[in-house]
Amino acid sequence: MSSKPDSYYISQTLNxxxxxxxFLIEKYKHMVFTLSIRIVKNREEAEExxxxxxxxxxTNIKGFKGxxxxxxxxxxxxxxxxxxxIKKSKRQVNTESIDEIYxxxxxVLQNALSYLEEQERKSIIKKSLLKLNEDxxxxxxxxxxxxxxxxxxxxxxxxxxxxxxVKLFRxxxxxxxxxxxxxxxxxxxxx
Amino acid sequence: MKQDKNIDDFSKYLLKDVGLEKPSANxxxxxxxxxxxxxxxxxKVVYKPIISKLGWIFIATSFIGLMIFLTISNTESVIQVPxxxxxxxxxxxxxxxxxxxxxxxxxxxxxxLFSVLVLVQxxxxxxxxxxxxxx
Numbered sequence: 001m002s003s004k005p006d007s008y009y010i011s012q013t014l015n016x017x018x019x020x021x022x023f024l025i026e027k028y029k030h031m032v033f034t035l036s037i038r039i040v041k042n043r044e045e046a047e048e049x050x051x052x053x054x055x056x057x058x059t060n061i062k063g064f065k066g067x068x069x070x071x072x073x074x075x076x077x078x079x080x081x082x083x084x085x086i087k088k089s090k091r092q093v094n095t096e097s098i099d100e101i102y103x104x105x106x107x108v109l110q111n112a113l114s115y116l117e118e119q120e121r122k123s124i125i126k127k128s129l130l131k132l133n134e135d136x137x138x139x140x141x142x143x144x145x146x147x148x149x150x151x152x153x154x155x156x157x158x159x160x161x162x163x164x165x166v167k168l169f170r171x172x173x174x175x176x177x178x179x180x181x182x183x184x185x186x187x188x189x190x191x
Numbered sequence: 192m193k194q195d196k197n198i199d200d201f202s203k204y205l206l207k208d209v210g211l212e213k214p215s216a217n218x219x220x221x222x223x224x225x226x227x228x229x230x231x232x233x234x235k236v237v238y239k240p241i242i243s244k245l246g247w248i249f250i251a252t253s254f255i256g257l258m259i260f261l262t263i264s265n266t267e268s269v270i271q272v273p274x275x276x277x278x279x280x281x282x283x284x285x286x287x288x289x290x291x292x293x294x295x296x297x298x299x300x301x302x303x304l305f306s307v308l309v310l311v312q313x314x315x316x317x318x319x320x321x322x323x324x325x326x
Binding site: 033037109126141 | 198199201202203204205206207208209210211212213214215218219221222223225226227229230
């Protein structure tokens with residue numbers, strides 16, 4: 001399906017071929033939706049935002065110069081649209097402020113996680129992820145799932161490269177700490 | 192250092208394990224429908240120039256024609272402006288109602304300053320609204 005590069009579909013879209021744009025939506029919808037859901041923390045709202053993101057991208061595709069990758073461009077739109085949504089609703093998104101640095105045994109934590117049922121494990125990781133700040137979640141998702149280079153991530157969230165590195169370092173420690181708090185009492189109960 | 196590498200691997204494992212969220216099945220259809228709807232909405236509003244092309248040609252030719260006519264013909268004989276008696280303007284001066292209003296210097300300066308401030312504010316308000324509507 002996506003054997004052709006994005007630029008092919010973009011030029012087709014510019015020629016008025018809406019179906020070519022449908023390929024791009026199909027390709028990026030999961031990531032855009034995931035980024036959005038991790039920021040707004042609500043499925044329905046994230047769905048609405050993601051749809052708006054693609055409509056916005058379509059109407060502004062003439063402005064896409066190709067200096068950066070299409071993925072970087074669309075994730076940036078998604079990131080800002082989601083941030084805007086939480087700003088508009090003035091919702092206080094509850095994030096945990098953790099200052100302690102994780103020093104525990106990762107092996108134990110990983111082991112404990114592997115004992116859990118797949119569904120439960122995923123739900124625990126998801127819930128822990130949602131406790132991170134918006135930018136931390138986006139950085140972690142793009143870096144570890146999408147395996148996006150740090151330079152491109154810095155374009156998406158509009159932060160300097162050094163800042164991204166620091167945030168990435170902090171975010172993964174924070175995630176491990178949150179997980180430890182959630183997982184260990186559970187596994188103790190199992191025994 | 193080893194701890195860093197471990198936590199790096201561990202984070203990768205976590206993020207890969209949860210994977211991506213799936214939007215609804217008709218996500219693409221919904222977006223395409225919205226795009227088509229927006230497109231139709233846009234294309235329905237077709238702006239027509241107030242003066243059509245033919246109108247412009249007519250205006251241009253008549254203007255050029257008039258210019259040529261004026262340059263080649265003796266202007267004195269073509270346009271004969273009747274002499275208008277403008278002396279009545281002097282009489283209008285007699286009813287100048289602002290004559291007795293004297294404004295102090297302080298008032299004038301403060302008024303000017305106030306107007307300038309309003310203009311400056313206008314600029315910032317405009318900027319603020321533009322920023323809000325864009326996002």
